[in-house]
Amino acid sequence: xxxxxxxxxxxxxxxxxxxxxxxxxxxxxxxxxxxxxxxxxxxxxxxxxxxxxxxxxxxxxxxxxxxxxxxxxxxxxxxxxxxxxxxxxxxxxxxxxxxxxxxxxxxxxxxxxxxxxxxxxxxxxxxxxxxxxxxxxxxxxxxxxxxxxxxxxxxxxxxxxxxxxxxxxxxxxxxxxxxxxxxxxxxxxxxxxxxxx
Amino acid sequence: xxxxxxxxxxxxxxxxxxxxxxxxxxxxxxxxxxxxxxxxxxxxxxxxxxxxxxxxxxxxxxxxxxxxxxxxxxxxxxxxxxxxxxxxxxxxxxxxxxxxxxxxxxxxxxxxxxxxxxxxxxxxxxxxxxxxxxxxxxxxxxxxxxxxxxxxxxxxxxxxxxxxxxxxxxxxxxxxxxxxxxxxxxxxxxxxxxxxxxxxxxxxxxxxxxxxxxxxxxxxxxxxxxxxxxxxxxxxxxxxxxxxxxxxxxxxxxxxxxxxxxxxxxxxxxxxxxxxxxxxxxxxxxxxxxxxxxxxxxxxxxxxxxxxxxxxxxxxxxxxxxxxxxxxxxxxxxxxxxxxxxxxxxxxxxxxxxxxxxxxxxxxxxxxxxxxxxxxxxxxxxxxxxxxxxxxxxxxxxxxxxxxxxxxxxxxxxxxxxxxxxxxxxxx
Numbered sequence: 220x221x222x223x224x225x226x227x228x229x230x231x232x233x234x235x236x237x238x239x240x241x242x243x244x245x246x247x248x249x250x251x252x253x254x255x256x257x258x259x260x261x262x263x264x265x266x267x268x269x270x271x272x273x274x275x276x277x278x279x280x281x282x283x284x285x286x287x288x289x290x291x292x293x294x295x296x297x298x299x300x301x302x303x304x305x306x307x308x309x310x311x312x313x314x315x316x317x318x319x320x321x322x323x324x325x326x327x328x329x330x331x332x333x334x335x336x337x338x339x340x341x342x343x344x345x346x347x348x349x350x351x352x353x354x355x356x357x358x359x360x361x362x363x364x365x366x367x368x369x370x371x372x373x374x375x376x377x378x379x380x381x382x383x384x385x386x387x388x389x390x391x392x393x394x395x396x397x398x399x400x401x402x403x404x405x406x407x408x409x410x411x412x413x414x415x416x
Numbered sequence: 417x418x419x420x421x422x423x424x425x426x427x428x429x430x431x432x433x434x435x436x437x438x439x440x441x442x443x444x445x446x447x448x449x450x451x452x453x454x455x456x457x458x459x460x461x462x463x464x465x466x467x468x469x470x471x472x473x474x475x476x477x478x479x480x481x482x483x484x485x486x487x488x489x490x491x492x493x494x495x496x497x498x499x500x501x502x503x504x505x506x507x508x509x510x511x512x513x514x515x516x517x518x519x520x521x522x523x524x525x526x527x528x529x530x531x532x533x534x535x536x537x538x539x540x541x542x543x544x545x546x547x548x549x550x551x552x553x554x555x556x557x558x559x560x561x562x563x564x565x566x567x568x569x570x571x572x573x574x575x576x577x578x579x580x581x582x583x584x585x586x587x588x589x590x591x592x593x594x595x596x597x598x599x600x601x602x603x604x605x606x607x608x609x610x611x612x613x614x615x616x617x618x619x620x621x622x623x624x625x626x627x628x629x630x631x632x633x634x635x636x637x638x639x640x641x642x643x644x645x646x647x648x649x650x651x652x653x654x655x656x657x658x659x660x661x662x663x664x665x666x667x668x669x670x671x672x673x674x675x676x677x678x679x680x681x682x683x684x685x686x687x688x689x690x691x692x693x694x695x696x697x698x699x700x701x702x703x704x705x706x707x708x709x710x711x712x713x714x715x716x717x718x719x720x721x722x723x724x725x726x727x728x729x730x731x732x733x734x735x736x737x738x739x740x741x742x743x744x745x746x747x748x749x750x751x752x753x754x755x756x757x758x759x760x761x762x763x764x765x766x767x768x769x770x771x772x773x774x775x776x777x778x779x780x781x782x783x784x785x786x787x788x789x790x791x792x793x794x795x796x797x798x799x800x801x802x803x804x805x806x807x808x809x810x811x812x813x814x815x816x817x818x819x820x821x822x823x824x825x826x827x828x829x830x831x832x833x834x835x836x837x838x839x840x841x842x843x844x
Contacts, residue, residue: 244725244801245767247775254471254759255780258752259837267840270833297816297827298782298796305780305798305812376829 249317252310256318265324269372276323278359282315285364288387295385325368325416332371332413340410343403347395356411362389367414374408446544448525453480454769456762457539457548459529459706461485461513463492463751464739465554466842467758468765472552473520475766482546484525484539488512491583493613494751494784495835497623499586500593501630503789506586511843519844532710534732550765552727553712553720554739554754555704557581557612560718563700565675565684575678576695579620580612592694593627599634600693605673605683606641607700610719612740612749614648615795617641617698619785622653624696625661626788637665638692640685642672642700648748649785649795655819656787673697703741712737719743724807726774727761736761746809747799753781755838756799776801784831791824792816792831 253264256274261267264275274282288294290303290311306314344355352358356366366374380386381396382404388396399407458469461483469483489512498504516522531540537548559578561569579589593602602624606617621639628635646653646669657665675684682691702718712729714721720737722729724744727736738761739754747753760777767774782796797813816827 243773245773245775247778248763250475251760251763251775252778254763255756255778257759257841258755258780259782259834261837262841262844267837267844268833269836270830271837297823297830298794301796301812301814302780302782302798304814305778305800305810310778372833 249313253314253317256314261324263321263324264318265322266326266370266373268326268370270370270376272364272369272373273324273326274318275321276359277319277364278361279312279315279319280361281359281364282318283312284361286311286315293387323365323368323416325414326370326412333409334413336406336409337413338410339403340406340408343399343407344410347399348407351392355414357414357416366411368416369411371408371412374411375405378404378408447546448541448544449482449523449546451480451547454478454549455480455482455547456550456552456765456769457481457546458483458552458554459485459532459539460554460556460704460739461487461490461524462554462556462739462754463838463842464754464758464761465552466513466516467755468552468554468738468762469516469522470520470762470842471759472762472766473522475763476770477521479766479769480523481521482523482525482548483513483516484527484529484541484546485513486526486528488526491581491586492751492835492839493580493582493616494838495831496579496582496586497616497620498786498789500590500620500623501627501789503786506582506590509582509839511839515843529706530709532706532735534711534735537734549734549769551710551735552758552761552765553707553710553729553735553737553741554758555706555741557701557703557740557749558705559699560702561699564673564697566678567676567697567699568678572676572678572697575681576676576697578698579696580616580698580701589694589696593624596632596635596693598632600632600636601691602628602635602637602694603683603690603692603696604637604639605695605697606639606643606647607698608642608672609647610745610749611698611701613783614748614750615653615783615785618646618648618653619787620696621665621667622656622661622785622787623789625657625664628664629661633664635664637661638690639665639667640671640673640683640690641667641669643669645669648783649793649815652787652793652815652819653785656791656793659819660788701740703737707737707741710735714743725777725801725805726764726768727757736765744807746797746813747779747781747807748783750781750783751838752783752834753779755841756780782834784827784834786828786831787819787824790828791819791821792828793819793824794827794831 260274266273289299458465472481492509499506527541527543561567577585577589579585671685673683674686682689712720712731729735738757740749756779764774779799786792793816795815797809802808
């Protein structure tokens with residue numbers, strides 16, 4: 220009975236689908252276009268970690284520039300650069316703006332923060348980093364993403380990449396990071412990971 | 417909420433009691449959740465259905481969403497191959513649905529769906545029925561057991577586990593590997609494409625070979641592939657086997673297992689009968705059984721053709737199909753694809769229920785495959801609707817460039833991040 224019923228429907232629906240290109244398909248809303256990011260970067264860009272940064276609440280200009288750098292390969296990556304080749308500049312702009320309107324959610328499971336290391340990290344931050352990464356790395360600007368409250372795993376990996384020369388950075392930062400030892404980079408990771416929002 | 421919480425629990429309780437007593441349901445007598453509002457019913461709480469339910473609520477919280485699954489928890493398949501080398505216990509892949517209700521207001525119903533009537537928009541379960549305005553079907557896969565001579569749907573998987581639905585089957589295959597003596601032969605039989613997780617069988621070959629190399633180095637792994645060549649990332653898997661598993665893996669393309677003998681512990685390719693100590697037969701696949709009952713299978717009687725914008729079945733209006741069961745080439749049957757489809761489908765189902773035209777979807781796929789316990793390769797793509805109305809990857813399908821240790825170790829680290837995130841998205 221069930222099959223007989225649906226068979227009559229088939230003809231109708233095939234006709235409908237054939238006519239589909241004539242339908243007006245609306246452009247995706249910014250929210251819909253951004254949803255695919257959440258599989259790796261968390262619902263509304265609040266990362267569940269441990270290696271992906273939270274992308275909600277970041278400066279839209281910073282985000283646009285960063286995504287474009289992934290797309291061009293200027294910032295080396297694994298899947299990020301490949302995925303960005305699927306998006307146009309207007310789409311990247313829409314995504315960046317939509318993400319900037321989401322709250323930045325600090326990583327919730329920072330049990331591995333060592334307070335002594337975080338304190339040492341603060342001294343390094345004050346000496347070398349705070350000019351651009353203001354408010355203990357919690358502030359955002361067009362030139363810098365939010366560091367304070369990111370996952371420890373992410374922060375450590377980023378520092379490793381900077382130190383190994385695998386991640387490009389502004390000249391000003393290059394000069395400074397050269398003076399920071401590996402151990403102090405680790406301390407910095409603890410400091411930024413310890414930041415609450 | 418249209419149903420007060422206590423009533424809902426009472427209804428659920430009554431349904432469960434009825435199910436336990438083994439009484440046959442009386443379909444018309446038991447409306448499990450009388451519909452007083454616009455409603456989306458989602459069947460299947462895997463990577464597609466769970467996400468579709470959550471994001472339909474995000475898109476429009478005024479629409480009621482009911483998620484139905486036969487089980488109260490589910491084992492995710494990605495990363496299940498890491499269980500064989502003890503890198504990740506399959507127990508870590510289990511997830512439930514409590515946050516779907518508490519965070520997103522999704523109503524959950526647990527029970528076997530026995531029928532779907534697209535004409536009256538009714539889903540029948542073993543306990544009664546629920547009605548819908550639009551149905552999202554995410555039933556995953558079932559196996560075409562009947563294509564293998566001597567294969568008994570119940571008994572054979574207990575002796576020759578497929579481990580292609582994660583959980584007990586994964587544990588069983590691992591136990592068999594652990595029990596095998598050094599010098600034994602393991603056989604993996606790979607079905608014809610398309611099947612769930614294209615790189616999965618080859619990743620499994622890597623993980624089992626890695627286990628043998630470490631613990632049972634005199635053993636062999638024979639890979640019998642129904643396909644003409646390695647069905648996913650062939651260059652990378654071949655390179656990984658040469659680099660890491662020479663003398664352990666023997667790969668034979670175009671060798672389809674057509675017959676099994678669980679007493680002799682052998683498989684037959686039609687050319688020769690081959691004995692093994694541990695035999696992992698992955699049967700050919702089709703859409704989850706309930707898709708057949710809903711009348712949404714295509715001409716091939718295996719998979720469900722859909723409109724790639726709305727995922728609405730081309731066979732039965734009002735029923736949308738996502739995930740492994742849907743035919744949405746060139747998208748693969750993967751967890752990330754199901755996740756992406758669930759979101760796009762949810763938003764467009766909500767559009768349709770609000771009397772609006774559907775929106776232009778963008779979907780993404782990323783698949784991580786481990787080639788050693790701490791090295792992985794990926795394939796990724798972004799899909800859009802082309803000018804011809806068909807789904808296209810616009811040549812964005814790309815893989816890890818090569819098996820260079822620096823990059824594959826980095827991929828392996830990010831793989832753990834991907835798994836953590838995609839599970840969290842379904843449970844938060």
